[in-house]
Amino acid sequence: MSVHIELPRELRPLMKKPLGILYRGKGRDTIEKFAGELSSPTKLISVGDVTTFHLLEAGIIPDICIVDDRTKRKPVSSDVSVRNRDKVYEEVSVDNPAGIITDELIRTLCEAFASEKLLRIFVRGEEDLATLPVILLAPPGSVVLYGQPDEGVVFVEVTEKKKEEIRALFEKLISKNQNNELDKIRRILDGHKDN
Known part of the structure; x- marks a missing residue:
């Protein structure tokens, strides 16, 4: 059985608040609002099908994209699904699963950040919470982009300060889950190589 962190009901409102700068709008117009700020990030990571689709359509290729073929809990269009499977x-x-961060996801992210390959991480379940470990594991200077439903795209510049903010949120999640196995996840997120 895998180890996981579940998002408790009382912490769900925290996840509705953008973790970075919210660029309001839809589609490619929104991407164009921040495209000029993407000057050679250490890594560019997109989380979410619609955000990834519009980046690719704008000719911006994330180093890592995390998708689940769903948007707002419904299947994405075939255009989005096909485009996100870029060769x-x-x-x-x-x-x-939805509302959970598994150790499998975290380990996969660790491997993705250690790789020089362009990677598409397909999540069977839901990728919405992946933004949290992505920010923690991404090297400083990276940019994480994710969709804020019905509002736009959130632009997160990964800094040590941002990592500390997310680490504090993770500590709340871990303390609410009360599971000794979660120390393994904590150690991985803190940069230790656990097996």
């Missing part, structure tokens, strides 16, 4: 990516699949 430039090597694909890795992980299981990660």
Whole structure:
């Protein structure tokens, strides 16, 4: 059985608040609002099918994209699904149920950040919470982009300060889950190589 962190009901409102700068709008117009700020990030990571689709359509290729073929809990259009399977990516699949962050997802992210390959991580389940470990595991200077439903795209510049903010949120999640196995996840997120 895998180890996982579940998002408790009382912490769900925290996840509705953008973790970075919210660029309001829809589609490619929104991407164009921040495209000029993407000057050679250490890594560019997109989380979410619609965000990834619009980046690719704008000619912006994330180093890592995390998708689940769903948007707002419904299947994405075939156009989005096909475009997000761009041949430039090597694909890795992980299981990660809704409202949960699994150790499998975290380990896959660790491997993705250690790789020089362009990777598409396909999540069987839901990728919405992946943004949290992505920010923690991404090297400083990276940019994480994810969709804020019905509002736009959130632009997160990965800094040590941002990592500390997310680490504090993870500590709340871990303390609410009360599971000794979660120390393994904590150690991985803190940069230790656990097996």
